[in-house]
Amino acid sequence: MGILEVKDVGKRFGGLQALGDVNLSVAENTVHAIIGPNGAGKSTLLNCLVGKLIPDTGSVMFDGQSVLGRTPFEINQMGISRVFQTPEIFGELSVMENMMIPCFAKRDGSFRMHAIENMHNEKDIVEKAEAMLEDMNMADKRHMHSSSMSRGDKRRLEIGMCLAQEPRLLLLDEPTAGMARADTNNTIDLLKQIKEERDITIAIIEHDMHVVFSLSERITVLAQGTPLVEDTPENIKGHPKVREAYLGESA
Amino acid sequence: MLGLNKKDTSLLVIVAALVMFAPFILNPFPSDSGLAQFNAGYPDLMQRFVIFGIFAIGFNILFGLTGYLSFGHAAFLGVGSYSAVWMFKLLSMNVIPAIALAIVVSGLFAVLIGFVSLRRSGIYFSILTLAFAQMSFNLAYSVLTPITNGETGLQLTLNDPRILGESATADGSIPVTSLFGLEMRSTYEMVVGPWAFQFNAGYYLCGIIMLLAFYLSIRIFRSPFGMMLRAIKSNQTRLNYTGLNPRPYALAAFVISGMYAGLAGGLMASMDPLAGAERMQWTASGEVVLMTILGGTGTLIGPVLGAGFIKYFENIFSKINDTVLHNWFSFMPDGLEDFVVFLIHPFIGKGWHLTLGILFMLVVTFLPGGLVEGGQRISRMVKKKSDDDTNAKTTPAE
Numbered sequence: 001m002g003i004l005e006v007k008d009v010g011k012r013f014g015g016l017q018a019l020g021d022v023n024l025s026v027a028e029n030t031v032h033a034i035i036g037p038n039g040a041g042k043s044t045l046l047n048c049l050v051g052k053l054i055p056d057t058g059s060v061m062f063d064g065q066s067v068l069g070r071t072p073f074e075i076n077q078m079g080i081s082r083v084f085q086t087p088e089i090f091g092e093l094s095v096m097e098n099m100m101i102p103c104f105a106k107r108d109g110s111f112r113m114h115a116i117e118n119m120h121n122e123k124d125i126v127e128k129a130e131a132m133l134e135d136m137n138m139a140d141k142r143h144m145h146s147s148s149m150s151r152g153d154k155r156r157l158e159i160g161m162c163l164a165q166e167p168r169l170l171l172l173d174e175p176t177a178g179m180a181r182a183d184t185n186n187t188i189d190l191l192k193q194i195k196e197e198r199d200i201t202i203a204i205i206e207h208d209m210h211v212v213f214s215l216s217e218r219i220t221v222l223a224q225g226t227p228l229v230e231d232t233p234e235n236i237k238g239h240p241k242v243r244e245a246y247l248g249e250s251a
Numbered sequence: 252m253l254g255l256n257k258k259d260t261s262l263l264v265i266v267a268a269l270v271m272f273a274p275f276i277l278n279p280f281p282s283d284s285g286l287a288q289f290n291a292g293y294p295d296l297m298q299r300f301v302i303f304g305i306f307a308i309g310f311n312i313l314f315g316l317t318g319y320l321s322f323g324h325a326a327f328l329g330v331g332s333y334s335a336v337w338m339f340k341l342l343s344m345n346v347i348p349a350i351a352l353a354i355v356v357s358g359l360f361a362v363l364i365g366f367v368s369l370r371r372s373g374i375y376f377s378i379l380t381l382a383f384a385q386m387s388f389n390l391a392y393s394v395l396t397p398i399t400n401g402e403t404g405l406q407l408t409l410n411d412p413r414i415l416g417e418s419a420t421a422d423g424s425i426p427v428t429s430l431f432g433l434e435m436r437s438t439y440e441m442v443v444g445p446w447a448f449q450f451n452a453g454y455y456l457c458g459i460i461m462l463l464a465f466y467l468s469i470r471i472f473r474s475p476f477g478m479m480l481r482a483i484k485s486n487q488t489r490l491n492y493t494g495l496n497p498r499p500y501a502l503a504a505f506v507i508s509g510m511y512a513g514l515a516g517g518l519m520a521s522m523d524p525l526a527g528a529e530r531m532q533w534t535a536s537g538e539v540v541l542m543t544i545l546g547g548t549g550t551l552i553g554p555v556l557g558a559g560f561i562k563y564f565e566n567i568f569s570k571i572n573d574t575v576l577h578n579w580f581s582f583m584p585d586g587l588e589d590f591v592v593f594l595i596h597p598f599i600g601k602g603w604h605l606t607l608g609i610l611f612m613l614v615v616t617f618l619p620g621g622l623v624e625g626g627q628r629i630s631r632m633v634k635k636k637s638d639d640d641t642n643a644k645t646t647p648a649e
Contacts (some may be wrong), residue, residue: 050492067565069537070492071491071496072489072492073491073494073495073496076491076492076493076494077494081492081493081494084492088486088489088492089484089489090481090482090485090489090490091485091486092484093478093481093482093485096479096481098642099483100475100478101478101479101490101493101495102493103492104475104479104495105493105494106494106497109494110494110495111495111497111499111500112494113476113503114474114476115470115471115474115476115477115503115507116467116470116471116474116476117472117474117475118254118470118474119473119474119475119477119478122475126476161489161493165493165494176253184447187453195373242494246641
């Protein structure tokens with residue numbers, strides 16, 4: 001039984017069947033990649049996992065509990081953090097403040113009225129955020145406005161913010177999209193390091209095969225809203241069905 | 252000091268000094284000089300400065316931090332005023348229970364309106380708040396006449412019960428508002444040569460309350476809660492996916508700012524115990540938006556500056572009339588004098604809105620950060636200049 005169990009999930013947008021009977025099981029403490037050509041339904045699937053979309057049919061269980069019908073912040077509090085395709089950070093806040101917010105969310109839950117408390121009294125939060133920035137090699141940027149950083153740094157900050165919540169499952173939506181080769185390699189190294197140092201399950205959606213094959217332990221190939229195969233990277237590489245899905249019937 | 256950092260403490264001290272010495276600062280011209288009409292140091296206007304300062308500080312907690320632009324904040328001001336006047340009618344002429352009730356009632360009212368309006372964001376939120384405020388205005392103006400006394404406005408009468416006070420004074424007039432016996436209208440006048448400085452009890456009560464409100468707003472700005480509010484403005488998606496629920500945070504900010512508005516309304520009624528529906532009109536809601544933007548949205552001191560600026564213009568420019576202008580330009584030849592007066596005429600008296608509009612456009616265009624940005628630019632220029640001076644002085648010595 002995996003930490004994330006997706007059963008018979010279907011989602012229809014008008015006349016388009018975006019997902020049809022998707023079954024997926026992500027085992028705990030593994031890196032699981034979901035790949036597939038454009039329009040295969042990867043992002044739709046991800047949105048169904050985090051509460052942005054509600055599937056028409058099927059069930060999504062995280063650690064034995066259903067996530068369906070819950071709002072994104074509730075699902076996040078259950079232990080699922082999400083990294084977006086374009087980094088979503090608090091652009092008008094400093095890097096340090098960006099890092100403190102998830103620390104508050106982890107400690108205080110989804111809402112707490114701490115309106116006249118002094119930030120200096122939140123020593124545990126400050127220490128945790130500083131340690132996390134240290135881990136991400138961003139300690140020197142702590143006073144910077146986060147919107148003025150490079151894209152690679154924003155991505156790094158976003159991943160750090162997700163980790164600060166100590167999630168059990170980290171979802172990454174094309175984390176290297178639009179990145180230069182060097183930045184991509186940095187991101188791969190960072191994710192590898194995270195994998196080694198923490199008890200965390202990572203599910204990753206990716207186009208870049210280099211990223212997929214250097215990170216993942218299991219791969220699910222999605223095409224036209226249904227999973228084609230699920231296997232180890234070695235077996236996926238030469239799989240005829242995968243080639244067909246990516247290169248078309250004639251190949 | 253008081254849980255503030257050095258910079259915020261000095262800001263608070265400066266504001267406190269300005270409030271305490273306002274009767275001097277706002278009265279720079281001798282009362283017999285021609286410039287005396289630019290003096291703003293009389294109780295009525297000074298009270299308005301600080302009361303609208305409170306209103307704008309509260310509005311800024313919502314708009315400046317969360318970015319939710321409410322176009323209906325005058326509704327809370329009006330609700331606060333009505334509550335306070337009812338307290339004067341039913342309980343006593345002491346301002347404390349009146350102000351307390353004003354804050355509580357406007358807070359409850361804000362919970363109701365905020366709960367519905369905050370389901371939408373951006374322009375839809377603004378329109379919802381505007382609609383609610385207009386509904387409140389119309390209710391106060393006609394439907395709820397038994398409570399609000401309709402278009403006449405709610406006033407004190409000799410028949411009011413005033414359980415803990417007296418319905419009428421010994422000489423048969425309506426009692427005046429007071430703070431445990433200290434009458435709000437009592438004014439001490441200090442005459443120094445040609446100057447007459449007025450120290451009004453009501454003004455000082457409002458001033459002290461404004462300082463408390465200002466202090467509280469600094470604490471909110473610097474608190475974790477304030478950081479969450481800025482996070483709402485910055486990126487709601489990320490906030491949601493960081494396990495935080497934006498709605499109660501926004502609602503809390505909305506209610507706090509509604510209570511600030513209620514406090515301002517209560518103080519208004521405490522200074523002058525009557526309340527009319529026009530206080531809830533959309534122009535009044537628009538005014539506080541102008542004050543905040545003019546002063547500097549999201550800055551601590553900006554809204555207070557904006558409120559003072561607009562109230563000064565409203566009361567001083569509107570008093571200049573053609574006779575005054577003719578006096579000023581009497582040194583010119585007759586034809587030219589008439590022509591100049593004719594040119595300036597639309598911008599003064601009842602036309603002060605035109606002047607304000609032009610100033611507002613200039614500020615928003617050239618100083619998007621409001622008056623606060625203007626101040627920062629000037630101080631930076633002065634700093635740079637003094638640096639240049641010291642450099643210039645040291646260079647020849649080398």
